[in-house]
């Protein structure tokens with residue numbers, strides 16, 4: 094499994110949000126990802142939601158602010174520390190619990206949550222079927238997850254990244270869903286320009302790229318060129 098040690102390092106954690114989401118193109122991708130997650134999980138009010146690999150709580154804090162009862166689980170204590178700090182700052186710590194744990198062995202009974210989701214996680218895992226089945230086990234209704242796509246702009250530079258990322262074909266995703274007894278109910282395909290590149294762009298340039306991307310998205314080619322897919326499924 095990639096990334097378990099990486100995200101334990103204080104220096105990585107301290108710069109995690111700042112490096113990726115605080116400026117220009119990074120800020121834009123943060124907003125777009127939050128919109129995608131919000132739409133996939135809506136309505137969230139009074140729903141019991143588990144976020145797997147919640148990191149610094151980008152999505153958990155947003156969902157608690159929208160009235161959900163959220164548990165954020167991550168294997169990294171420093172990432173969770175950052176999440177707790179943000180939850181206190183946002184005044185939602187009474188609706189949001191951060192828990193240290195391994196996504197491979199979730200410390201919850203079957204059907205414990207209404208929705209379970211994982212963002213920026215499946216690119217790290219070696220045995221996706223096993224992890225997705227564990228997410229499905231603890232959800233009584235919905236599972237939402239994101240994959241990085243094999244045939245996309247991401248493939249052009251994935252090999253050069255320090256950790257690399259697992260990229261998925263549509264066939265692999267269908268296989269994972271079947272193995273976890275999940276039925277696909279929705280899918281969204283985003284980011285023809287991979288977000289790793291977006292974050293290096295100044296705000297104005299990123300917005301211009303985004304307009305071009307939206308135009309490509311409206312063509313039949315848009316979905317097949319997207320580097321990220323969001324999958325929404327229901328437990329059979």
Ligand SMILES: C[S@@+](CC[C@H](N)C(=O)[O-])C[C@H]1O[C@@H](n2cnc3c(N)ncnc32)[C@H](O)[C@@H]1O
Nearest residue numbers: 097100146147148167168169172195196212213
């Ligand atoms: C790229 S970060 C994504 C964090 C968050 N989902 C986001 O989008 O900002 C990946 C996260 O996965 C966590 N992680 C890696 N392996 C894990 C595991 N086996 N169980 C739970 N969390 C894990 C890391 O600690 C890290 O916080």
